[in-house]
Amino acid sequence: MSFKALLVEKTGDETRASVQEIDEGRLPEAGVTVAVEYSTVNYKDGLCMGPGGGLVRSYPHVPGIDFAGTVEASDDDRYKPGDKVVLTGWRVGEAHWGGYAQKARVKADWLVPLPGGLTTRQAMAVGTAGFTAMLAVQALEDHGLKAGPILVTGAAGGVGSVAVALLAAMGREVAAVTGRPEQADYLRDLGATRIVPREDLAETVKRPLESEAWGGCVDAVGGAMLARVLGQMEYGASVAAVGLAGGADLPAKVIPFLLRAVNLLGIDSVLQPYENRVRAWDRLARLLPMEKLESMVVPATLEDLPKLGADILKGRVRGRVVVDVGG
Ligand code: NDP
Numbered sequence: 001m002s003f004k005a006l007l008v009e010k011t012g013d014e015t016r017a018s019v020q021e022i023d024e025g026r027l028p029e030a031g032v033t034v035a036v037e038y039s040t041v042n043y044k045d046g047l048c049m050g051p052g053g054g055l056v057r058s059y060p061h062v063p064g065i066d067f068a069g070t071v072e073a074s075d076d077d078r079y080k081p082g083d084k085v086v087l088t089g090w091r092v093g094e095a096h097w098g099g100y101a102q103k104a105r106v107k108a109d110w111l112v113p114l115p116g117g118l119t120t121r122q123a124m125a126v127g128t129a130g131f132t133a134m135l136a137v138q139a140l141e142d143h144g145l146k147a148g149p150i151l152v153t154g155a156a157g158g159v160g161s162v163a164v165a166l167l168a169a170m171g172r173e174v175a176a177v178t179g180r181p182e183q184a185d186y187l188r189d190l191g192a193t194r195i196v197p198r199e200d201l202a203e204t205v206k207r208p209l210e211s212e213a214w215g216g217c218v219d220a221v222g223g224a225m226l227a228r229v230l231g232q233m234e235y236g237a238s239v240a241a242v243g244l245a246g247g248a249d250l251p252a253k254v255i256p257f258l259l260r261a262v263n264l265l266g267i268d269s270v271l272q273p274y275e276n277r278v279r280a281w282d283r284l285a286r287l288l289p290m291e292k293l294e295s296m297v298v299p300a301t302l303e304d305l306p307k308l309g310a311d312i313l314k315g316r317v318r319g320r321v322v323v324d325v326g327g
Contacts, residue, residue: 032106040125042066045093045100046310065088068121126320148173152192154177169289175194202224212234214233216240221245
């Protein structure tokens with residue numbers, strides 16, 4: 001038995017990604033076998049389709065850090081054939097073969113049942129990026145969201161788009177930072193009440209404290225922009241740091257933490273315990289307006305992936321790429 005997959009092979013320093021027929025015997029021996037229906041393109045997938053950036057453990061490799069599909073066979077009582085499941089995290093698509101294949105075999109612990117009310121396609125329209133946006137919003141809630149507008153950086157990207165829609169659905173005023181002015185209408189349709197051009201936050205920190213402007217922040221960009229935003233937070237407000245699309249260095253001053261009691265909260269979606277994953281997925285299914293989720297979707301096939309992987313690393317993808325793996 002064989003199945004179709006996007007396989008990344010490495011020769012010397014060169015990697016090459018191509019769609020191939022793979023024998024089922026190459027999957028791990030133990031685990032739950034899932035007929036993958038949909039996967040997505042996340043920033044890490046872009047890295048894993050290229051030279052790997054230290055993420056991929058061994059080649060040949062199947063990327064795809066998330067997927068949704070139907071259980072075909074199971075070595076665990078929690079899942080039986082026919083069950084619909086979702087996977088995010090656990091280094092699947094990095095250290096283990098992932099969702100860019102019509103079949104995946106993974107540990108039962110890594111799966112969650114498809115949340116009620118979502119199709120497998122909708123679950124992947126949310127995907128790792130949306131799941132992470134929910135974790136970020138929950139972290140802000142846990143630390144007390146302040147009154148002012150909530151800032152979302154990297155807003156037209158995957159995490160940003162879902163964060164904007166979620167916060168708006170919660171009745172919050174949302175300010176969306178984007179470097180793409182042509183995405184302003186898209187962001188307003190998702191619920192942003194204010195568009196902040198990226199260049200407004202591009203200057204490096206000159207004064208460690210500026211006017212208090214934001215009641216919370218979901219930051220997908222990091223780097224100099226995050227450093228700047230820290231000095232603009234309301235007293236006692238929190239920033240949920242999700243990503244580093246704008247760089248890994250943080251040229252910040254300690255002053256916002258000392259004089260404004262700002263909290264910098266780290267968000268990790270990879271190693272979330274089962275209960276947290278189920279709670280976040282349930283809230284996503286209940287809160288996120290499905291028509292807004294649909295407006296974020298860029299449909300794709302396995303064949304489209306190498307180009308989309310390169311695009312996401314350049315910040316050129318809008319919203320969520322949903323890959324129809326079943327074909
Ligand atoms: P996307 O590429 O979809 O979105 C990133 C957005 O950041 C872009 O769309 C762009 O938004 C903005 N951006 C890109 N480059 C720059 C730059 N040089 N300077 C300023 N802004 C920039 O990626 P995702 O939303 O999927 O992921 C965002 C980050 O979050 C990534 O670093 C990713 O690795 C990380 N991540 C972390 C997770 C975790 O568990 N902590 C889970 C998922 C993702 P615009 O055009 O609107 O300005």
